[in-house]
Amino acid sequence: MDLDKAIRKVPDFPKPGILFYDITSIFTNPPAFRYAVEQMILRYANNNVDGVVAIESRGFLMGACYAEKTGVPLVLARKKGKLPGKTLQQSYDLEYGSATLEIHEADLTPGKRWLIIDDLIATGGTLQAVAEMIERAGSEVAGIFSIIGLPFLNYMDKIGKYKPVTLIDYHGETV
DSSP states (O other): OOHHHHSEEEETOSSTTOEEEETHHHHTOHHHHHHHHHHHHHHTTTSOOOEEEEETTHHHHHHHHHHHHHTOOEEEEEETTSSOSSEEEEEEEETTEEEEEEEEGGGSOTTOEEEEEEEEESSSHHHHHHHHHHHHTTOEEEEEEEEEEOGGGOTHHHHGGGOOEEEEEOOOOOO
16 A cells, blocks of 8 residues: 555645645545554554553544454543543643643553554654653553654654654655
8 A cells, every 4th residue: 555645745734834744635545544544453463552542633533443443442632621520731842832632530541551643743742742641640651653754853752762653754855
């Protein structure tokens, strides 16, 4: 499967000079979507994953597929203010600013191994924030999965210890 052909590239979004890799086009392409889900499941078949933490919002789609296919719990990492009840929070820097994510504290069972799933790894800040919340809850990060990786943004500096897996990497292509 050539995922590159299934990924929409949007020049000058969200600002001039940025080439945006849009995975929503994978969801409209059933063979590409099926391939991405199958690869995600295959790559973590022997990692003793107890549950998934999926990051808002495109990560929810992949995370839900993984959880349903493997029979593990799905925990949502949401933008600040979207979850009721007691939450863990972690702020982080983005390529274009900063943000805060939250996870229901009760959803992260201590002592479990959680696979973090998102659509794209840029600087690694979002994934690092989720990993820190998992570890603060007394659990372990089983791995990080994403469809796209942008290694030229040096995400390995932040999350390399979690052995992130991507299906396709882009190396600084320009608009």
